[in-house]
Amino acid sequence: MSIFEYAPAPESRSVVDLKPAYGLFIDGAFVDGSAGSFKSVNPATEEVLAEVAMGDASDVDRAVAAARRAYDEVWSRLPGRERAKYIFRIARLIQERARELAVLESLDNGKPIRESRDVDVPLAAAHFFYYAGWADKLPYANLGPDPKPLGVAGQVIPWNFPLLMLAWKVAPALACGNTVVLKPAETTPLTALLFAEICQQADLPPGVVNIVTGAGATGAAVVGHPGVDKVAFTGSTEVGRLIAKQVAGTAKKVTLELGGKAANLVFDDAPLEQAVEGIVDGIFFNQGHVCCAGSRLLVQESVAEEVVDRLRERMKTLRVGDPLDKNTDIGAINSAEQLAKIQTLSEAGEAEGATRWSPPCELPERGFFFAPTIFTGVSQAHRIAREEIFGPVLSVLTFRTPAEAVEKANNTAYGLSAGVWTDKGSRILWLAQRMRAGVVWANTFNRFDPTSPFGGYKESGYGREGGRHGLEAYLDV
Amino acid sequence: MSKKPAVAPAPRSSVRKTYKLYIGGAFPRSESGRSYPVTAPSGEFIANAAQASRKDARDAVRAARAAQPGWAKATAYNRGQILYRIAEMLEERRDQFAHQIAEVEGLELDAAHAQVDAAIDRWVWYAGWSDKLSQVLGAANSVAGPYWNISSPEPTGVVALLAPATPTLLGLTSVIAPAIVGGNAVVAVAPDACGLPAVTLGEVMATSDLPGGVVNILTGSTAELAPWLASHLDVNALDLAGVEAGSELARDLEVAAAENLKRVVRPSAGYDWEADPGLSRVKPFLETKTVWHPIGI
Numbered sequence: 215m216s217i218f219e220y221a222p223a224p225e226s227r228s229v230v231d232l233k234p235a236y237g238l239f240i241d242g243a244f245v246d247g248s249a250g251s252f253k254s255v256n257p258a259t260e261e262v263l264a265e266v267a268m269g270d271a272s273d274v275d276r277a278v279a280a281a282r283r284a285y286d287e288v289w290s291r292l293p294g295r296e297r298a299k300y301i302f303r304i305a306r307l308i309q310e311r312a313r314e315l316a317v318l319e320s321l322d323n324g325k326p327i328r329e330s331r332d333v334d335v336p337l338a339a340a341h342f343f344y345y346a347g348w349a350d351k352l353p354y355a356n357l358g359p360d361p362k363p364l365g366v367a368g369q370v371i372p373w374n375f376p377l378l379m380l381a382w383k384v385a386p387a388l389a390c391g392n393t394v395v396l397k398p399a400e401t402t403p404l405t406a407l408l409f410a411e412i413c414q415q416a417d418l419p420p421g422v423v424n425i426v427t428g429a430g431a432t433g434a435a436v437v438g439h440p441g442v443d444k445v446a447f448t449g450s451t452e453v454g455r456l457i458a459k460q461v462a463g464t465a466k467k468v469t470l471e472l473g474g475k476a477a478n479l480v481f482d483d484a485p486l487e488q489a490v491e492g493i494v495d496g497i498f499f500n501q502g503h504v505c506c507a508g509s510r511l512l513v514q515e516s517v518a519e520e521v522v523d524r525l526r527e528r529m530k531t532l533r534v535g536d537p538l539d540k541n542t543d544i545g546a547i548n549s550a551e552q553l554a555k556i557q558t559l560s561e562a563g564e565a566e567g568a569t570r571w572s573p574p575c576e577l578p579e580r581g582f583f584f585a586p587t588i589f590t591g592v593s594q595a596h597r598i599a600r601e602e603i604f605g606p607v608l609s610v611l612t613f614r615t616p617a618e619a620v621e622k623a624n625n626t627a628y629g630l631s632a633g634v635w636t637d638k639g640s641r642i643l644w645l646a647q648r649m650r651a652g653v654v655w656a657n658t659f660n661r662f663d664p665t666s667p668f669g670g671y672k673e674s675g676y677g678r679e680g681g682r683h684g685l686e687a688y689l690d691v
Numbered sequence: 692m693s694k695k696p697a698v699a700p701a702p703r704s705s706v707r708k709t710y711k712l713y714i715g716g717a718f719p720r721s722e723s724g725r726s727y728p729v730t731a732p733s734g735e736f737i738a739n740a741a742q743a744s745r746k747d748a749r750d751a752v753r754a755a756r757a758a759q760p761g762w763a764k765a766t767a768y769n770r771g772q773i774l775y776r777i778a779e780m781l782e783e784r785r786d787q788f789a790h791q792i793a794e795v796e797g798l799e800l801d802a803a804h805a806q807v808d809a810a811i812d813r814w815v816w817y818a819g820w821s822d823k824l825s826q827v828l829g830a831a832n833s834v835a836g837p838y839w840n841i842s843s844p845e846p847t848g849v850v851a852l853l854a855p856a857t858p859t860l861l862g863l864t865s866v867i868a869p870a871i872v873g874g875n876a877v878v879a880v881a882p883d884a885c886g887l888p889a890v891t892l893g894e895v896m897a898t899s900d901l902p903g904g905v906v907n908i909l910t911g912s913t914a915e916l917a918p919w920l921a922s923h924l925d926v927n928a929l930d931l932a933g934v935e936a937g938s939e940l941a942r943d944l945e946v947a948a949a950e951n952l953k954r955v956v957r958p959s960a961g962y963d964w965e966a967d968p969g970l971s972r973v974k975p976f977l978e979t980k981t982v983w984h985p986i987g988i
C-alpha cells in the first residue's frame with residue numbers, strides 16, 4: 215500500500231511528428247534501403263511506431279563512400295575552429311529540440327520520460343558542446359605533437375541510451391576531423407534519424423554523418439568494410455569479441471565499450487540512507503539496462519540486514535509503468551527478447567538457491583515490463599552473480615573485511631565500474647586503487663559527464679570515451 | 692471647417708545612443724558627471740562617452756568582487772555556455788559592430804568586418820576552454836607515499852584589464868574572455884575611442900546571461916584610471932595590454948601592483964592581436980590548488 219495515490223501525469227506525445235516510414239541517411243539525404251524495412255516498436259504498448267529501412271552491405275558501401283568523399287574533400291580540410299562551429303550548432307539544436315527528442319526516446323526505448331528528459335538528452339547536448347570546444351584545441355590535448363584524424367569511423371551503438379551513445383560516438387569523431395557511418399540499434403533507431411534531421415538543419419556538409427539503420431548484419435558490414443579506418447562499438451561482450459576477431463589483422467583502430475557486472479560496496483560506516491538511494495539508482499536506473507549498473511551489491515555483514523530492509527522499503531515506492539508518465543521510475547524493458555533474457559536469468563537465480571523478492575506492483579497488461587527484483591543469499595558461483603542480466607535485478611552478497619570486499623568485487627570477467635559507500639575518505643581511495651574497473655564511484659553512482667572518461671578493464675572492453683582521453687580513440691597520435 | 696495645408700513630412704531625426712559605463716550589470720553614467728568626445732581619426736565628432744573616475748573604478752572593483760564567487764562556483768559547462776552565448780549575440784550584431792569599428796578606427800568596412808569575425812571566433816575559442824582548463828593545466832601527481840594528490844586550476848579573483856586602444860573589439864575580447872573563462876571577474880578599462888565598441892560589447896554581455904558584475908567596463912583614460920586599479924588592494928591581477936611596453940607608466944603600474952603581489956601581465960611591443968593566443972592570457976589569472984588525501988583502510 216502506497217502512502218500517496220498518484221494521478222497519471224503523462225507527457226504529451228504530440229510534440230513528436232512520427233513519419234510512417236524512414237529511409238537511411240546517406241550523403242546528407244534520406245534514401246531508400248536495399249533490404250526492405252523493419253518495424254520499430256514502442257516497448258510499452260507493443261504498437262508499431264514506424265517502418266525503418268533495413269540497410270545491407272551495398273548501403274553500407276554507399277555510406278562509407280559518402281563519408282570518404284566528405285572526409286577527403288571537405289571535413290578534413292576545414293580548420294578546427296570551423297568544424298567546431300558545426301558541432302556547436304548541433305549541440306544547440308539538440309537543446310532546442312530537447313523535448314521532442316526526449317519524448318521520442320521514451321517512445322522508442324521505453325525509458326521513463328524523467329530520465330530521457332533530465333539525463334539522456336541534456337547529456338547528449340553537453341557532449342556535443344564539450345567536444346565542439348576540442349575541435350580547435352587538439353594540439354593541447356597532450357596526446358602527441360601533431361594529432362591527425364583517422365578517416366572514416368564506423369560506429370555501432372546499443373539500444374539502452376540511443377541518442378546519448380550516438381553523442382558519445384559522433385561528437386568526438388567529428389571534433390577530431392573524422393567522418394562517420396553510424397549504425398543505431400535495431401530496436402531504437404528513431405532518435406538517430408531525428409538526429410540526421412538535426413545535421414541537415416545545422417547545414418553539416420553532406421556525408422560527414424551517415425546513418426545506416428538495420429540489424430546485426432548491417433553492423434557487421436559497417437565493422438568489416440575495408441573503407442572504415444576506425445571501429446567504435448558499444449554493446450555486449452559477446453559481440454565485442456566477434457568484432458575484435460573481425461578486425462584482427464587490419465589497420466583499423468578499435469574501441470569497445472562492453473558489458474559489466476559492477477560491484478557496489480557498502481561499508482558499515484556508510485550513510486545508509488544515501489547508500490540505499492545510490493543502490494536503487496545503481497540498479498534500477500534505466501530499468502537496469504546500463505552496462506555500468508551496480509548489479510552486485512556487496513554489503514558488509516554487520517549492516518547487511520539493515521541495508522536490505524531499507525532497500526525493500528524503498529523499492530516499495532518505485533513506480534513501474536507508462537514511460538511517458540512523469541512519475542514513472544521504471545519504464546518498459548526494451549524488447550520481448552530482452553525481457554525473456556531477464557526472466558531466464560531470474561529463474562536461474564531461484565533454481566540455484568537464491569531468494570527472490572519484488573515489491574507488490576501491478577505491471578501493465580500490454581508491453582514488456584519486469585518488476586524491480588532483488589536476490590539475497592547469492593553466492594559468487596551463481597549465474598546471477600556472474601552474468602550480466604541487463605535488467606532491474608540486483609544480486610546481494612556480503613563481506614566481512616575490506617580485503618574480502620576487494621576480492622569479491624574483482625571476481626568477475628568484467629571491469630567497467632564499481633561503487634564504494636563509506637564515510638572514510640582514505641578507505642575510498644584504498645579501494646579505488648584496488649578495483650579492477652574503469653570507473654569508480656564513491657558515495658554516488660551512475661554519474662556521467664562529457665569531461666569524464668568512461669570505459670572498462672578486462673572483458674568490459676578497451677579504449678575510453680569522454681573527456682580528454684576520449685579524443686585519442688579518434689586521432690592518429 | 693478649415694482645411695489643413697498640405698506639408699511635406701518633416702525628415703525623421705535619428706535617436707542617438709548615450710554611451711555610459713557598464714558596472715555591476717547596469718549602465719550608469721560616471722559619478723563624476725564627466726564625458727569626453729569620441730572622434731573619428733578624421734577628427735569628426737561621433738559621440739560623447741562617459742569619462743570614468745577613480746570612484747567609478749572603485750565601484751567597479753566592488754561589483755567585480757561581489758560577482759566573482761558566484762561566477763567561479765558556476766559549473767564550467769555553464770560558463771562555457773555563457774561565453775558561447777556572447778559569441779551568438781555578437782554574430783547577430785556583426786554589422787553594427789563593423790560599422791562602429793570602421794567609424795572609430797577609420798577602417799574600411801571589410802577590415803572592420805574581419806575584426807568582428809575574429810572577435811566572435813575568439814569568444815568561441817575561449818568558450819570551449821572552460822571545461823578543459825583543468826584537464827590541460829591540472830594533474831594527478833604521483834607522490835611517493837600512500838597519498839592521493841591532485842592539482843587543479845582556480846581563478847585568482849578580480850582582474851583589472853587595461854585594454855589596447857586598437858583593435859577595439861578584438862583587443863577587448865582578447866583581454867576579457869581569457870580572464871573570465873577560468874572564473875575571474877574583471878574591470879576593463881576601454882580607452883578613448885575604444886569606449887564606444889566597449890559599451891556596445893557591454894550591451895551584448897548584459898543580454899547573454901552573464902551575471903552582472905563579472906565584467907565591468909570603464910571608458911575614459913588609461914593614464915587616469917590605471918594607477919587606482921594597480922594600487923587597489925582588492926584587485927588580484929593586472930593585465931597591462933593597453934600600456935606602452937617599456938614605458939614609465941608600465942613600470943610604475945607594476946610597482947604599484949607589487950604592494951599586494953598582483954599577478955601582472957606585462958605589455959609586449961608589437962603584440963599581434965590576430966595571432967592564436969593559446970593560453971597565454973588564461974594561465975596568469977589562475978592559481979594552482981593541490982589537494983592531498985591519505986589512502987588506507
